[in-house]
Amino acid sequence: MTKPDPTPSIQRRPSDDDVLLTLRGVVKHYPIKHGIIFKTEIGRVRAVDGVELTVRRGETLGLVGETGCGKSTLARCITRLFPLTAGSIVFDGQDISRLSRRELRPYRRQVQMIFQDPYGSLNPRRRIGSIIGDPFAIHGVADGAERKRRVQELMELVGLNPEHYNRFPADFSGGQRQRIGVARALALRPKLIVCDEPVSALDVSIQAQIINLLEGLQDEFNLTYVFIAHDLSVVEHVSDRVAVMYLGKIVELADRDQLYGQPRHPYTNALLLAGSIADPDRARARRRIILTGDVPSPVDPPSGCRFHPRCPKAQQLCFDTEPQLQPEPGDPVEHATACHFPVAPGEDLTVLTPGIGSAVDQPTEG
Amino acid sequence: MSASELSEVADLPDPAVPQPGVERQVEGRSPWQLAWIRLRRDRVAVVCAAFILLLVLVAILADPLANWIGYNATDQDQVNGITADGLPVGPDAHHLLGTDNLGRDILVRIIFGTRVSLVVGVSAAVAAVLIGVIVGLCAGYLGPVVDSVLARLMDVVLSFPFLLFAIALVTVVGPSELIEILVIAFFSWAAVGRIVRGQTLAIREREYIEAARSLGAGNLRIMVIDVLPNLMAPVIVYVTLLIPVSIVFEATLSYLGVGIIPPTPSWGNMISDAQNFYQVAWWYLVFPGAALVLTTLAFNLLGDSVRDALDPRTERLFAK
Amino acid sequence: MALLQVRDLTVSFRTSDGLVQAVRGVSFDVQKGRTLGIVGESGSGKTVCTQTLLGLTRGAEVGGTAEFDGQDLLTMTSAQLRRVRGARIAAIFQDPLSSLHPLYRVGWQIVEMIRAHERVSKPAARARAIELLDLVGIPQAASRVDDYPHEFSGGMRQRAMIAMALALNPELIIADEPTTALDATVQAQVIDLLQRLRDEFDSALIIITHDLGVIADMADQVLVMYAGKAVEIADRRTLFYLPHHPYTQGLLESIPGSAGVNEKLRPIPGQPPSLINLPSGCAFHPRCRFVMDRCLTEIPELRTVERGHLSACHLPLDLTGLGSADDSARQQAADAGREKIG
Incomplete structure (x- = not known):
């Protein structure tokens, strides 16, 4: 799983115990309130509902x-x-989940x-x-001329012309604006950068520029990324x-090659x-599993395994009991799956038809 | 109605806004400069602005103008200014716009009325907008608790029967220009506050505000540095539209006798006085009325143009 | 003869900053039962191009011809165009929420659409609407026909839009980024649906997208646009495996995973050009690896690489492909064409 490294002298393989960020049972619910003055809670959007995750120093997760799966909410929790709503987040040994606004300031620098936009x-x-x-x-890090010098350094670093210091965002194209966002994020030399769909609004050719930029900066400053995207090839x-x-x-959580391979x-x-x-022959050759319906509403998630109404392998157990995120027999410890009936290597899901749950098309809300 | 017609305006380039892929060659023109350029191109705006500028000059130079014309606002011309029957005299060589029932020159009185209208109108509008922006910004940004208190306050102010209140207040404390400004401002800020609150609520959800918060910026900094500049466009529009409203408001108060006290002229009390004479002296009513209408119109048209210039999406895209 | 023949289409807009040349002479054919994919990045003119065919670019200066079944769409009156649009040419847009009117029931909108073009009774039109919603995979169509758009999820709205587009069995369907706003699993449903429907009704389909994956899935013929011009036209396999134009090549190499997961991406350097202030010669030359002297002055014409494969590039016509050998051949040719530029 080693990634290509333009500078082989730097070892990028993060060690297992060098954990930068730990999420334990992180929950974020948004109450849905009704009424004008005396508001009563009539439901909650279970945007993030119990997430366990560790991020190692120097890696990209x-x-x-x-x-609506809660990935952006999770980013904003981090x-x-x-x-x-519940749970804890430990960053570099310090629990930051209960800190006040003022106490958070040092964390904000890191x-x-x-x-995305x-x-x-x-x-x-x-x-x-x-x-x-x-x-x-x-x-309060730098003032006046010093600040200007450092801003222009950053602009140069991310591939912007430092002379454009006085321009407005409207003067830049999408890709250049994303570079501005990257420069702002880098200013205080943080340890962790949470990238929330950083390239999904960009054109393909520009997307590749930004991905290369982020990768280069990671090597240069030993950054850790949490990289959120819906585009699987970008994430891969x-x-x-x-x-x-x-x-x-x-x-499911695994090493990249594990996850994409098995x-x-x-x-x-x-x-x-x-x-x-983007390959006609491979596109023709693969057989899609056309999932029925849409993602159900997080206000009223399905019982048991939340995927069961759309799952081709669902059985009564999935309806009743929620599966735990754990390594399946035969998988490396690193590879955890939350499923009662995990897919075996070589199994063809396209021949199955949904068992229970009969795919009720529910609209997603919000 | 077909689907295609419903989305007919989708995705058309907005001429005034840089296109994706259209990298602008000009050196960092600010959104304000762009708006200014658009405004200067708008003929209606230029004419209105010129008219308003003229009004301002007239208001400032009221005294020298009166001297030059030869009458003061309260001078009663018993020789040429009033007929043998004691009626007003129509426009003639002595009095360009005629006189009123006391033989006072209407032109001079309109000139002094301009001063009153502009001073009261502009100061009341500015005061209202200042209060409205501060209250609206706080209500919109500082969260539900502050919001519910301030929003209720605005509701209360907006539901006051303002004319009754104004008349009652003036009866108690006595009329004066300052009281008039305060009364107008008091009844106008809440409307501004509501609009600013709405805008703030929308801006609050923008990603750049989130970005500022993730950097650790405090509420005050975000409100002043990130939210306020984005409120300026609607605020400027609101000021230009609130000035004519305040001018009319002032005229109404003066007309009702609770604004500017005679003999000091204001358009409102002139119109009020003219009522008894309009059958024999049309000029007495028409000229102050015209001054009021033209001024209001100029401010309103300018306000519309300013809005178009600041928010190119409402511009008539294809009128060119 | 092709169902739609577009010849030398030009579209420009007068703006306060200058003349925006959105489309600068594009020609293409669409055959019955076939899918034409138009790829390009933002500002390439791909959307303006098809919106002009639909008469949706008011205030634009339009040139060229677009013959649909023998009639020029560009010279039609708006009344004539309205009759064609919807009935014979249908459009599906990127954002289904803004394309459906939020205050009317979905079914009602389809019924109105049908009745605007055909003399049918309301119950008959309603029955057809339910049938269509069922066809595009809306569950319990008979009851959901009375829902408002906000009661539908994103994928369902897009399917409802497709149902509406199909209501009158159009001969040509124009889909502008039909899957961009959708999630991967829903996107798969919509692509699947569009393909099935095209086959079933034997319609012609134009898919406009920036996503080469959608093109690889759906298009028979592909047109690549850059800065308002067609830079390459080819059938799908040729375009993906034997591209000629360096822009097409750059697009393909920019896709993550195109050269293997562990390879560094090769983005196209630079930014898309200003449509007001276009580069001289070939509009792509400032970003092109293989730029030659003549690229700075001569606008390349579309030339035939082989039957059905056209490319607008000054490089020799036999230099196609994506491999490193192909690249060095291109590099050699480019070096030979350089004197003034280093």
């Missing part, structure tokens, strides 16, 4: 899943953009985020020099390990075969 994530009314300089201004390219999320839970969860299988392949 890919997080994949479809709309960056503590809002309080957790964990940064890159956002290169148009929405930059304030249209501000010059990019001051946008990239924000981290310095907020943390950048990740060391990959976690697959479905309806607020991780359903996916055990039926959902992972479907996802991998559903993704588009």
Whole structure:
């Protein structure tokens, strides 16, 4: 699972015990309230519903899943953009899940985020020099000429022309704006960068530029990435390990090659075969597992295994009992799957028809 | 209605906004500069702005103008300004726009009325917008608790019977220009506050605000540095639209006798006085009325143009 | 004869910054029962191109011809065009939520659509709407026909849009990024559906997308656009395995995994050009690895590489393919064509 390394002298293989970030039972529910003055809770959106995860120093952990699976919410839990409903997050030995806004400030310098929308994530009314300089201004790191010098250094680093310091976001194309976002995230030399779909809004040729940029920066500054995307080929390219999320839970977690080579969860299988392949012969040759229906609403997730209404292998047990995320017999310890009836290597799911649950097409909400 | 018609405007390039893939060659023109360029191209805006500028000049130069014309606002011209029957005199060589029932020159009185209208209108509008922006920003940004308190407050203010209140208040404390400004501002800020609150709620959800929060920026910094500049466009539009409203408001108060006290002229009290004479002296009513209508119109049209310039999406895209 | 023949289509918009040349002379044919894929990145003009055919680019300056079944779409009056649009040419857009009216029931919208073009009774139209929703895989279509768009999920809305597009058995379906807003598993459903329907109704299909995966799945013929021009036209396999134009090659190499998971990606350097201020000569030359002297001055015409394969590039026509041997051959040819530029 070693990744190509332009500078072979740096060993990128992260060691198993050098953990940077640990998530234990992380839960984030959004209450749905009704009423104007006296609000009563009428339900909750179970966006993230008990996630266990570790991120090792220097690795890229890919997080994949479809709309509404909770991957973006999980990213915002890690960056503590809002309080957790339950669970804990330990970063570099410190539990940051209960810290107040003020106590979080040192953490904010070490964990940064890159956002999906290169148009929405930059304030249209501000010059990019001051946008990239924000981290310095907020943390009182550098002022005046010093700040300008460091901002221009960053701009150079991410491949922007430092002379464009005084331009506005509207003067840049999507790819260049994403570079601005990367420069801002790098300003304080963080240890961890959470990338929330950093390339999905970009054109293919530009996407590759940004991926290469992120990879280069990782090598240069020994960064750790949590890389969220719905595009499986992008995640395969950048990740060391990959976690697959479905309806607020991780359903499979493994080394990249393991996960893509021998996916055990039926959902992972479907996802991998559903993704588009830019190769006509391979595209024709593969047989898609056409999942029926859509992702159910996280307000009222299905009982037992949350995937059971859409799963071709579902049985009564899946309806009744929730499977635990654990290594299946025969798999490496690293490879955990939350499934009662994991897919055996070589098994063809396309010949199966959904057993129970009869695929009720439920609209997703929100 | 077919699907294709429903989405007829989808995906068309907006001429004023840089296209994806259209890298702009110009050196970092700010959104404000772009708006200014669009505004300057708008003929209606230029004419209105020129008219308003003229009004401002007239208001500032009211005294020298009056001297040059030869009458003061309260001078009663018993010789040429009033007929033998004691009625107003129509426009003639002595009084360009005629006189009122006391023989006072209407042109001069309109000139002084301009001063009152602009001072009261502009200061009340600015004060209202200042309060409205601060309250709206806090309500929109600081979360549900602050929001519910401030939003209720705005509801209360908006549900006041404002004319009754204004008349009652003035009866108690006595009319003055300052009281008039305060009354107008008090009844206008809540509407601004509501709009600003709505805008703030929308901006709050933008990713760049999230980005600022993830960097550790405090509430005040985000409100001032990230939210406020994005509110400026609607606020500027609101100021230009609130000024004419305040001018009319002022005229209404003066008309009702609770604004500017005679003999100081204001358009409102002139219109009020003219009511008794309009059958014999049309000029008495028409000229102050025209001044009020034209001024209001100029501000309103300018406000529309400013909105178009600041928000190119509402521009009539294909009118060119 | 082709169902749709577009010849030398040009579209430009006057803006305050200057003339935006969105489409600069594009020609293509679409045959009955076939799928044409148009690929390109944002700003390449692919969407403007088809919107012009549908008469949806008001205020644009349009040139060229677009003969649909012998009639020029570009010279039709808006009334004539309205009759064709919907009934004979249907469109599916990227964002199904903004294409369905939020305040009317889905079924009602389909019924209105049918009744706007055909004289049928309301119950008959409604029965047809249910049939269509069922056809595109909406479960319990008979009851969901009365839902509002917001009660449908993203995938269902896109399928409802497709149902609406199919309501009048159109001869040509234009789908603009039909799967972009959808998740992978739902995307698979929609692609599957579009393919089945095209075969069933023997319609012609134009798919506009930036996703080469969708093209690999669906298109028979592919047109690659860059800066408002067609740079390469080929059948699917030729395009993916034996591309001629360096832009097509760059696109293919930019896809993660195209050269093996562990290889570094080879993005196309630089940014897409300004459509107001186009580069001289070949619009791609500032980003091209194989730029030669003549690329700076001469706009390359589409030339036939072989039957059905056209490319607008000055490189010798026999230099196709993606391998490193092909690359070095290109490099040699490019070096030979360079004197002024290093």
